[in-house]
Amino acid sequence: MGQSIFSNLGVILLGHFAMSVLMNHREKIPKNILFFCIVVLFSSVIILLFYLPVQFGEFTFDLRLVPLFMLAIFQCWEKTLIILLIVSVWRFLMGGENVFFGVLFGMVLPTLVALVFDIINKGKRNIYQIIILITICWMISDFPIVLFVPNGKEIFQQLFLIKYISVVLPSIIYYALVLHERKRESLRQQLLFLASHDPLTKLLNKNHFIDIVEEKIKNPYYNHFIAMIDIDYFKKFNDKYGHLAGDQILISIASILKKYESDDLIASRYGGEEFIIYLRTLNSDQAIDTFQKLQNEIRNTSFQIESNLDVSITVSIGLAKIKKGEILHETIKVADQNLYEAKEKGRDQLIVVC
Structure with a gap:
């Protein structure tokens, strides 16, 4: 037995x-x-x-x-x-x-x-x-x-x-x-x-983002885009309200980006107050419309940093299309240049090169 x-x-x-x-x-x-x-x-x-x-x-x-x-x-x-x-x-x-x-x-x-x-x-x-x-x-x-x-x-x-x-x-x-x-x-x-993720915002970190996007851009059926996003006047905000409030803003911005995430859109924290987004669409107009919608949502959102204090935040966006045969880092560099131009033109701008 x-x-x-x-x-x-x-x-x-x-x-x-x-x-x-x-x-x-x-x-x-x-x-x-x-x-x-x-x-x-x-x-x-x-x-x-x-x-x-x-x-x-x-x-x-x-x-x-x-x-x-x-x-x-x-x-x-x-x-x-x-x-x-x-x-x-x-x-x-x-x-x-x-x-x-x-x-x-x-x-x-x-x-x-x-x-x-x-x-x-x-x-x-x-x-x-x-x-x-x-x-x-x-x-x-x-x-x-x-x-x-x-x-x-x-x-x-x-x-x-x-x-x-x-x-x-x-x-x-x-x-x-x-x-x-x-x-x-x-x-x-x-x-x-x-x-694979940023500990503060819980978005993908830069390295893992690059690995995923390099695989996705191999699909020739779609148009592929890279957007660089920067929070306007973030240093002044930190100086005025403190770094804890700044962290809360980063987390809140990340939560908005996560709402847009899908198999076609991937968001990552690039560093500091900068974010990077990959988007694939059938045409450039869809890409521009997506980032204008995202920018408007951030612009019209009241961000609570204290129990009785709400603030408004804007972002500048540089958008670039990944050209055939182009290395991903080259497109990121173009998007970053477009971001710099958006900030030079007064911030709260979307600059596109397609």
Whole structure:
């Protein structure tokens, strides 16, 4: 019996390891392929457990409830229901005595209970709730023993401790492993974000911006533009209101730029009070219209720097079209020259070279 239990645990842990590898590479896998792989992986683990029964006298059981429980807790309901349908059909095809009640109470009802709990709580859970929930699911799964098996109460009493430990302990370990993986992944994502974004404005930093844009300008179908944006009289503003107020303005300007971000428009903090924007459009008029709209929004926004103090800010913009065969840095230099001209002409200007 002990060997069978460890075989079940080995399959579950192997499935978890495969799932971790899959999730670590999910950014390289198309979403529909990833969805399919998760369904196949979980279904395979659960089906394999059907063929590794733990023998206790004349009674057998397995640990299929553990991956089903974790599936309901950590995966979306679509995957859960699809996998539940697959393994239920497979179990029906295997046949056996009281197969209907085994599927209903041993898989369907416990999984649905865990799924409903997770939906109601919107993914918020703690270890105590998990222990209570897995206990409830285990009791549901063992209900047919008492109801349909001869001498069911006596068998249930004999199996109670070993089955409870066999189900609850692996579930807690599995839950802890998944939490560890998610925290590690969250930390990795934070580090990646810090490496590619400006810490103050949360916009892309200059280096990452350049890397992305150099790939995008290879598409010959679009017209590609670079805009340099500078906050007017920012030094005077800092001298008058202080650098904390200046930082707040930078953050507020960045939040406006983020509203315009899309696959066609990418914003970055270039340095100091300067921002750089990449835009691709079908024609120059669309580009000019976009930056005029952006400039007007900033011009007409009241920026709060203190509880009872609002200020107005304007920006100067230099816009340049990336010519065929032109190096990106050359276009940035032209946009910067146009920005300088906009400031020379009195600021709050848009100077364009297309």
